[in-house]
Each structure stands twice: as structure tokens, then as C-alpha cells.
Amino acid sequence: MNKYTARGLVEAAHDDRKKITVLADTGRDLVQALRELRAAVDDRRWAVKRERRAHGHELIEFISGGEIRVRNANRIDLRSTRVDVVYFDFEPSLDIISACQDQLAGTVWVELVRPT
Secondary structure (H helix, E strand, C coil): CCHHHHHHHHHHHHHCCCEEEEEECCHHHHHHHHHHHHHHHHHHHHHEEEEECCCCEEEEEECCCCEEEEEEHHHCCCCCCCCCEEEECCCCCHHHHHHHHHHCCCCCCCEEECCC
8 A cells, every 4th residue: 555545545534434444465465554554644643533453453443433444355354344435455356356245235335446
């Protein structure tokens, strides 16, 4: 993840109160994505309600109600969570996109975003 993507995701979560899930391909990519997101949050540190680091289940929650969850794509579990945006930090296969769509079938509206 680059710093411009991280800034955009932080802005959407904080300003627009979006529930965002970032899916990383590997553990190394997950750590790098979290590093970029934390750097983007630095100027809004006052707006962070809670930050949780659990192996494969990282969370940055804002006082506005928005949040960014960072997950490993090998352990996708989006059931029973409210998600507005799923951002793939890699080029996902059709199997992974299909798994996300199946798990989010009951969601009224969700945006799947992949890098171009």
C-alpha cells in the first residue's frame, strides 16, 4: 500500500464514517499496510478512539464512528460485520473476490476496490 492510498482510506474512514476492511496478501504486506495507515493517521491522532493489534485482526477506530480493519486475505471472514468498502492490497483472484461476495451477500451495499 502506498501513502496516498493510506491517506485516502483514513480520510474516508474518519470524514465519511466508512467501515473499511483492507485485505493483504501476506503477513509482510499486512504489516506494511498497517505501517502506512498509521503514518496517515498521525496528523489525526486526536481522532482515534481505539487501536487494536491482534495477529491478523488489526483495527483503527475513529471517534467519528468510522474504522479500518486490516486482515490477511488467507483468513477472510467478513460475515456478521458491517463493511462499506473492501480494499484489496493486491491483485485478487476470482476465487477471493467470489468468497468476499458470498460472505457479503446479505449486505445492502458494499464497494470492492482493487488496485489498478
